[in-house]
Amino acid sequence: TQLLEQSPQFLSIQEGENLTVYCNSSSVFSSLQWYRQEPGEGPVLLVTVVTGGEVKKLKRLTFQFGDARKDSSLHITAAQPGDTGLYLCAGPPHSGAGSYQLTFGKGTKLSVIP
């Protein structure tokens, strides 16, 4: 079973601060996805990273996929209250049977205080 470990588990910061959350595994993933889940709603896909070393930007959010494709990070610049939510990383297995089954990390719960 491929596991994704996310850290920190909880993060509470003031509006305007920068932050980074991490998603790590001992296994190689063919791609990694990041989702944001707001209270009472389902997760919504933010981005998919595919190539080792890839960096993708989505406004104030910067996503990076590790060179070995075993880890990823999400950096938020100048956090805003609207960034509050649960951030989940997920990925399909590198190869083999069950490739449709995503593995999810347990998430980082972010609170941005106005």
Next chain:
Amino acid sequence: NAGVTQTPKFQVLKTGQSMTLQCAQDMNHEYMSWYRQDPGMGLRLIHYSVGAGITDQGEVPNGYNVSRSTTEDFPLRLLSAAPSQTSVYFCASSYGSRLYNEQFFGPGTRLTVL
């Protein structure tokens, strides 16, 4: 385009009762899945389907049944509800790409079993 819809939004059951959680998608996605989300446990896959007439078990299938008679619908049946099934249930669909399998989630059903 409604995306993924789930009904009901909330449900309270007594131990031993049965019920069906409904899920429908209008994106013509081949792949559909059911997850449960519990505090500290993250999203866990219950059952999934790679197309009409094809279903398979995920990580936590016991106590649940599924069927996929059409591309659009993927109901989840609780055979005899137990307090351990108190959770938030999410249905998701995707194009079924083995490489990415990016998921589109419904809004969830919050189930309480007394």
